[in-house]
Amino acid sequence: MRLEYAHRKSSFLFNSYSTGVAIMKNVYRIGGLASSIAVGLLFANTVLAHEAGIVNESYVGDSRHHYITDSSGNCVRTSSWKAEDMTMDCGATPPVAKMVAPPLAPVYEKVTVSAEALFDHDKSILKDDGKAALHELGDAIKAKGARVVDIDVIGHTDSDGTVEYNQGLSERRAQAVADYIISEGIDPNIIDVSGEGELNPVASNATREGRAENRRVDIHVGVTAPTEE
Secondary structure (H helix, E strand, C coil): CHHHHHHHHHHHHHHHHHHHHHHHHHHHHHHHHHHHHHHHHHHHHHHHHHCCCECCCCECECCCCEECECCCCCECECCCCCHHHCCHHHCCCCCCCCCCCCCCCCEEEEEEEEHHHHECCCCCCECHHHHHHHHHHHHHHHHCHHHEEEEEEEEECCCCCCHHHHHHHHHHHHHHHHHHHHHCCCCHHHEEEEECCCCCCCCCCCCHHHHHHHCEEEEEEEECCCCCC
16 A cells, blocks of 8 residues: 555656746747747847948948947947038938029010111111121120020011012011121020011001001010029
């Protein structure tokens, strides 16, 4: 009886010991797994912090030259750090784009020169008086300098003659005026030349005075506003 009891006690102790060892092993395994998970998460967080950008000599970096940050997320600086060394990854303020106002549209100044002052009757060759008038106009344009960005030269006639003839005459007269302005030193690239014949009268063609007003050359000078210093 005593031998049987002693055997049972011994078996119980052995089984308890084995169970305890097994439990300890399981706890150890679980603890090891938890430790592995914690280490993995820590490593992942460290990598994310480092992936912000490529480090320079003003900041501490890892073996891959990525920034190392402290617990607050700030980049760790070296002793040689200066304020001008700040980078976008480590607190530098992004540059603010400077707003540039679009250029203002030019304001047009209209100059009308009578055909009688410029040409003989039914001609498109400039008279001396016409050249003198255009010389003064050229000086006025050049005085405005680079502010002059566009010049439109438009010829007009009265209603005497055919529509086709008047159209051609208005174009030839406008071209003669443009050529003279260019000879005065005006940029030809900003000059547009056209003729409207008898299609745009400013007075009645029923009278001599009205027809004289309609025979003209209009010069539209596009000038931009002065630039503020």
